[in-house]
Amino acid sequence: MPNLPDVVLWSIPAFVLLTVIEMVSVRIHPDDDAAGYEAKDAATSVGMGLGSLVFDFLWKIPIVAIYTAIYELTPLRVPVLWWTVPLMLLGQDFFYYWSHRGHHVIRVLWACHVVHHSSRKFNLTTALRQPWTTWTVWPFYVPLIALGVHPAALAFCSSANLVYQFWIHTERIDKMPRWFEFVFNTPSHHRVHHASQGGYLDRNFGGILIVWDRLFGSFVAETERPVYGLTKNIATYNPLRVATHEYAAIARDLKAATGWRERAGRVFCGPGWQPTPKSAGSKPVTEPVA
Numbered sequence: 001m002p003n004l005p006d007v008v009l010w011s012i013p014a015f016v017l018l019t020v021i022e023m024v025s026v027r028i029h030p031d032d033d034a035a036g037y038e039a040k041d042a043a044t045s046v047g048m049g050l051g052s053l054v055f056d057f058l059w060k061i062p063i064v065a066i067y068t069a070i071y072e073l074t075p076l077r078v079p080v081l082w083w084t085v086p087l088m089l090l091g092q093d094f095f096y097y098w099s100h101r102g103h104h105v106i107r108v109l110w111a112c113h114v115v116h117h118s119s120r121k122f123n124l125t126t127a128l129r130q131p132w133t134t135w136t137v138w139p140f141y142v143p144l145i146a147l148g149v150h151p152a153a154l155a156f157c158s159s160a161n162l163v164y165q166f167w168i169h170t171e172r173i174d175k176m177p178r179w180f181e182f183v184f185n186t187p188s189h190h191r192v193h194h195a196s197q198g199g200y201l202d203r204n205f206g207g208i209l210i211v212w213d214r215l216f217g218s219f220v221a222e223t224e225r226p227v228y229g230l231t232k233n234i235a236t237y238n239p240l241r242v243a244t245h246e247y248a249a250i251a252r253d254l255k256a257a258t259g260w261r262e263r264a265g266r267v268f269c270g271p272g273w274q275p276t277p278k279s280a281g282s283k284p285v286t287e288p289v290a
Helices: 007-028 039-073 084-105 107-117 138-146 151-166 178-183 187-193 211-216 239-256 260-268
Strands: none
Touching (some): 039 138, 039 151, 039 239, 084 138, 084 151, 084 211, 107 260, 138 151, 178 211
């Protein structure tokens, strides 16, 4: 097994320090147009982050078992060397893009990811607002394991991707240099991703790199100031409700559904999908949801 560091654990002191610096910065030099901080919201985000550590540990048990079985079955092996690690990071970031995009356009996956978008604030504590049902993520990375990437190496790359994305959850940084904005995900790009305006919905899915969005047509540059949150915001700071509210909504829709076709649409179509009215001949409508 590759001996790789736990980058999330090592980064926790930096997370705390940077969050404190941002809070002080907001207090000393407030921006009236920025979303800023709100105590209950920040506490909920931190609580969601702590809860995700517990649930991620539980989900990892079956996921690691599946990954290990696939790894043992494939004849391919990618050694952990100084030059293969960047390639594995690149591969992980590519599949992260598709995982992230999938979690926006398939409702049962969105039920997991919606947690991260549920805050109407955008600051470094928002980065900690992580879902508790990440069992929906693992299938997207099966190709990497099948290509011979060790599960521990994949875990390292995923952690590095997560750590990178911490600093882009801020309004205190306007724009990075043009070359950096073209290649990498930045606070400006990620503010668009967290916005609820129609032109910003379901855009900028990249993790470390923004080039995937440029290549696959999902990139939008920040122009107008974003309005954060969901198209239909939730009025709760209860971590359990934040973690499960979309699953509860799916259950209600399934109970009210009139047929199996509608039930399938409620689960596997987009978050805003509605069945075609019986009296109309139009196609089902899917509305993007931030």
